[in-house]
Amino acid sequence: xxxxxxxxxxxxxxxVSDLIDTDYEIGQDNIExxxxxxxxxxxNPVFLISGLSIIAFVFYTLALPEQAGxxxxxxxxxxxxxxxxxxxxAANIFVLFCxxxxxxxxxxxxxxxxxxxxxxxxxxxxxMLFAAGMGIGLMFYGVSEPMSHFSSSSxxxxxxxxxxxxxxxxxxPAGFESREAFDAAVGLTNPDPAALSxxxxxxxxxxxxxxxxxxxxxxxxxxxxxxxxxxxxxxRLAFAATIFHWGLHPWAIYAIVALALALFSYNKGLPxxxxxxxxxxLGDRVWGWWGHIIDTLAVFATLFxxxxxxxxxxxxxxxxxxxxxxxxxxxxxEVVLITAITAVxxxxxxxxxxxxxxxxxxxxxxxxxxxxxxxxxxGPTILLLTGFVDYLVAYIEYxxxxxxxxxxTIAGESGRADVNFSQGWTSFYWAWWISWSPFVGMFIAxxxxxxxxxxxxxxxLLIPSLVCVLWMSVFGGTAVHQVVADGYTxxxxxxxxxxxxxxxxxxxxxxxxxxxxxxxxxxxxxTSSDSGxxxxxxxxxxxxxxxxxxxxxxxxxxxxxxxxxLLLSAGGLSSLQSMVISTGLxxxxxxxxxxxxxxKGLLAERKAL
Numbered sequence: 001x002x003x004x005x006x007x008x009x010x011x012x013x014x015x016v017s018d019l020i021d022t023d024y025e026i027g028q029d030n031i032e033x034x035x036x037x038x039x040x041x042x043x044n045p046v047f048l049i050s051g052l053s054i055i056a057f058v059f060y061t062l063a064l065p066e067q068a069g070x071x072x073x074x075x076x077x078x079x080x081x082x083x084x085x086x087x088x089x090a091a092n093i094f095v096l097f098c099x100x101x102x103x104x105x106x107x108x109x110x111x112x113x114x115x116x117x118x119x120x121x122x123x124x125x126x127x128m129l130f131a132a133g134m135g136i137g138l139m140f141y142g143v144s145e146p147m148s149h150f151s152s153s154s155x156x157x158x159x160x161x162x163x164x165x166x167x168x169x170x171x172x173p174a175g176f177e178s179r180e181a182f183d184a185a186v187g188l189t190n191p192d193p194a195a196l197s198x199x200x201x202x203x204x205x206x207x208x209x210x211x212x213x214x215x216x217x218x219x220x221x222x223x224x225x226x227x228x229x230x231x232x233x234x235x236r237l238a239f240a241a242t243i244f245h246w247g248l249h250p251w252a253i254y255a256i257v258a259l260a261l262a263l264f265s266y267n268k269g270l271p272x273x274x275x276x277x278x279x280x281x282l283g284d285r286v287w288g289w290w291g292h293i294i295d296t297l298a299v300f301a302t303l304f305x306x307x308x309x310x311x312x313x314x315x316x317x318x319x320x321x322x323x324x325x326x327x328x329x330x331x332x333x334e335v336v337l338i339t340a341i342t343a344v345x346x347x348x349x350x351x352x353x354x355x356x357x358x359x360x361x362x363x364x365x366x367x368x369x370x371x372x373x374x375x376x377x378x379g380p381t382i383l384l385l386t387g388f389v390d391y392l393v394a395y396i397e398y399x400x401x402x403x404x405x406x407x408x409t410i411a412g413e414s415g416r417a418d419v420n421f422s423q424g425w426t427s428f429y430w431a432w433w434i435s436w437s438p439f440v441g442m443f444i445a446x447x448x449x450x451x452x453x454x455x456x457x458x459x460x461l462l463i464p465s466l467v468c469v470l471w472m473s474v475f476g477g478t479a480v481h482q483v484v485a486d487g488y489t490x491x492x493x494x495x496x497x498x499x500x501x502x503x504x505x506x507x508x509x510x511x512x513x514x515x516x517x518x519x520x521x522x523x524x525x526x527t528s529s530d531s532g533x534x535x536x537x538x539x540x541x542x543x544x545x546x547x548x549x550x551x552x553x554x555x556x557x558x559x560x561x562x563x564x565x566l567l568l569s570a571g572g573l574s575s576l577q578s579m580v581i582s583t584g585l586x587x588x589x590x591x592x593x594x595x596x597x598x599x600k601g602l603l604a605e606r607k608a609l
Contacts, residue, residue: 010265010272010545011449015115018601018608020268020279024287026543038550043542046292047551050299050540054558061565069569072578079431079581080423087430088405088422090588094252097595098457101259106602107454111259112266114609118450125447126463136313136524138246138471139517144499145245146476147492149238150483152222152421154231221420224401235480239391240398242476245426246468247395248461249403250433253591255460257441258448260594262456263601266449271543274298274438278593280600294590295539298438301587302539303559305435306532308576310563312497313525314338319497320518324511335564341522342560345529349552360530364523371516372474378507379478380485388473395469402426428577431584434591439535453602479503529559 013019031044042048061068101107110116118125200212223241227233260277270276275291282290314334321327348360376384404416416422448456479499482488491502504513533556540555541547566575 013113015113017113017267018604039548046295047540065569072575075582076578080427084423084427085405087427091249098252109605111262112449116450136309140312142475143479144496149241153226153234223421236394240394243395244402245429247465253433254440257437258444261445273543301435301583302438304579304583307562308580311576316497317521345526348530431581434584
């Protein structure tokens with residue numbers, strides 16, 4: 001029988017359950033040793049292979065940044081263009097599988113045994129489900145994604161002006177000190193390129209005119225080809241595409257991994273690692289090399305998924321600090337930010353789950369809720385609330401087309417026309433969520449014992465999805481309203497990491513709310529790094545949840561190191577995206593096989609009742 005002692009954090013099933021008989025004991029393959037004052041308890045060979053590979057990766061990227069950048073760009077293009085259909089198709093399978101579990105009789109199976117009771121009430125459970133998933137992502141993309149899709153879907157209804165010259169010593173020309181001053185100077189509302197160019201000819205001195213260029217929005221990145229002739233439909237399409245990326249599909253991915261971990265640990269008595277989910281298929285071979293490969297892939301996927309999130313967080317925090325305090329923007333500042341925040345995460349790691357990440361998560365949830373309410377009340381409140389419903393309806397309307405995996409021409413039949421969108425946005429997102437799934441799935445599994453499978457799937461799919469929709473509707477809706485109703489385009493024309501702060505600039509108390517936004521990004525950064533270290537350490541310790549602290553410190557340091565070296569490589573943020581895509585691809589196969597293993601495990605539970 002697998003070791004299910006309480007000191008490993010995996011209680012015995014309560015009531016009827018289909019326990020798996022195995023001679024394997026948690027930690028039996030571990031290496032326990034002492035290096036100076038530090039004790040180690042690491043799984044052999046998962047820790048050694050993954051740890052040494054990450055160290056080699058860091059040194060390679062630092063030693064040959066240009067070569068590494070070229071490799072990362074090649075990986076991104078190859079995987080997104082060659083396997084976009086695979087990512088989209090697999091994500092659809094995950095959603096359909098979850099929906100089937102809700103309506104089939106196996107949904108009555110209770111995680112932890114038929115007599116198990118939930119460890120947490122609904123309010124606490126819902127809060128932790130939301131906190132588990134998308135902190136930094138919501139801050140980074142809450143304004144930038146709806147606005148980006150709206151701009152491209154508008155088909156050039158709005159145009160941007162860029163300045164490539166040097167600001168003269170006497171300052172910018174009158175009316176060009178800021179975007180607001182420019183809009184007032186040219187006196188045009190939603191001008192076409194010709195009218196905008198004519199306004200520039202008149203307003204800008206001749207010797208400076210060549211430094212100004214007019215560019216239309218990139219309509220070729222519009223979801224489903226955009227809605228150029230209908231501004232209101234462009235708004236609905238933009239939010240439908242955003243909700244598509246933050247709604248049922250990502251949470252179905254998380255639900256699959258969380259359900260597998262919870263079922264095979266709490267009901268079957270196996271270790272809390274990814275390999276345990278494959279016992280119905282591999283039997284005791286899961287403790288050998290098949291299991292080593294699965295757990296090692298999970299480590300790589302989690303680490304690069306976290307590094308990507310940390311990279312986004314660092315660039316956004318840097319942009320916000322520049323906006324408020326004039327701190328320089330660049331890789332040097334981002335490296336300092338990642339280093340400093342990783343140091344804070346190390347303190348949280350040492351303090352442990354309850355004294356570290358739990359306290360920080362509670363602080364962040366409170367701040368996020370306050371910021372959400374503030375934007376809702378100071379923005380166009382009625383429009384945002386009605387938009388929440390309208391955008392959900394738009395999501396349902398556009399869902400079949402957005403989830404269509406046939407993005408290429410096949411057998412003479414034309415596939416989707418929005419290849420840039422499906423490859424550059426959707427493929428990246430699905431790989432990112434899949435990379436995050438071991439981390440988020442393990443957290444969700446640890447707080448969901450005592451729930452029935454039906455209750456678990458409904459709540460994991462719907463509650464966090466609705467919160468994400470509300471967040472995007474409020475923050476993105478406010479920014480889009482500023483463009484459509486007020487002609488305020490600062491958020492629209494800003495870079496992705498600045499869009500949130502430019503939107504807040506137009507609301508009261510902008511300095512305070514922007515500072516709160518920076519704090520949220522930083523604390524989400526800390527909690528992600530801390531929680532990710534705990535999860536990776538559990539996997540590389542063979543399922544032990546009480547492994548020595550120095551091991552978590554090691555993973556925390558290297559999460560930050562990977563984010564730094566990828567930002568310093570030639571590709572910058574695109575290098576982060578390339579690695580998350582590349583590691584997400586093989587782990588997608590793992591998740592697809594996991595669905596079959598879950599089905600077999602649930603059938604066995606059902607028969608045992």
